[in-house]
Amino acid sequence: MPESPQPQDTRRRRAFEKEALPHMQDLYFAALRLSRNAKDAEDLVQETYLKAFRSFGRWRAGTNFRAWIWRILVNTWVDVCRKRARGPKSADLEGQGMEPEARQEAPSLLENPGALDACVGDDVLRALHALPAPQRLVLLLADVEEFRYRDIARILGIPMGTVMSRLHHARQKMRELLWDYARRQGYGGEKKEAR
Amino acid sequence: MNCVEIRRAADALIDGELSGAGKLRVEEHLKYCAQCRQWVDSARRTRDTVRSRVVKPEPPGRLETRIRRALDAGRPPAQGPRG
Known part of the structure; x- marks a missing residue:
């Protein structure tokens, strides 16, 4: 026969749900971007909530719960990737493979900044998925979730300088991809074959 | 700065992550460098495009049910460590 929950367990559970459940939509969106399919995304979010609940006693009221649970999501995803021996390797998550110097911007986009207006939500999602995992994560955190750099550094467990470098490369790559999509849609006088 | x-x-x-002397140095450079101004404008437009185009779907209703069930089954230890 299952044990009945103690009053302190019930209070803890209520406090956790009050803090955590409002973030479910954001975490699910991120999980979809990381896992790339709904089933894995749901598993990732569920595991994140379970881990967060188990270590809820470590979270201090008044501190940034959102950043705290995001860190758990990211760590859980890294664990899943490692266990399945697919997806990004740990070295990839630490930012290997980044280009050391800023590349030259494609002049066409700089001269046609309005081209980005031609891009729709699906273009942005496709471009996000085309980014290497470390860049995708930092772009999600900075541009979609609007976290401050110091929070991104804490969530990813990397220095601020790495956050800035990664974001720089991610936005540069996004620009190139979105410009390419805009051109495919006929912006700039060039129309390519359907994808 | 080059x-x-x-x-x-x-x-x-x-x-909005730059302040003080660093911010001033960048702003000074942008006053006379049209190419860098174009770059900054492009970076801002890219960020704003991502921000404005992304629509987050509602999670499926079953997800909250799954989470609640998982929490029912995985009650935390009565006194977790604090850190």
Whole structure:
């Protein structure tokens, strides 16, 4: 026969749900971007909530719960990737493979900044998925979730300088991809074959 | 600061993460460098495009049910460590 929950367990559970459940939509969106399919995304979010609940006693009221649970999501995803021996390797998550110097911007986009207006939500999602995992994560955190750099550094467990470098490369790559999509849609006088 | 350094700092500028002397140096450079201004504008437009185009779907209703069931089954230890 299952044990009945103690009053302190019930209070803890209520406090956790009050803090955590409002973030479910954001975490699910991120999980979809990381896992790339709904089933894995749901598993990732569920595991994140379970881990967060188990270590809820470590979270201090008044501190940034959102950043705290995001860190758990990211760590859980890294664990899943490692266990399945697919997806990004740990070295990839630490930012290997980044280009050391800023590349030259494609002049066409700089001269046609309005081209980005031609891009729709699906273009942005496709471009996000085309980014290497470390860049995708930092772009999600900075541009979609609007976290401050110091929070991104804490969530990813990397220095601020790495956050800035990664974001720089991610936005540069996004620009190139979105410009390419805009051109495919006929912006700039060039129309390519359907994808 | 040269143009490469300015462009590296452009993201922090548009995100409001630059302050003090660093911010002043970038702003001074942008006054006379049209190409870097174009770069900063492009970075801002890219960020704003991502921000404005992304629509987050509602999670499926079953997800909250799954989470609640998982929490029912995985009650935390009565006194977790604090850190």
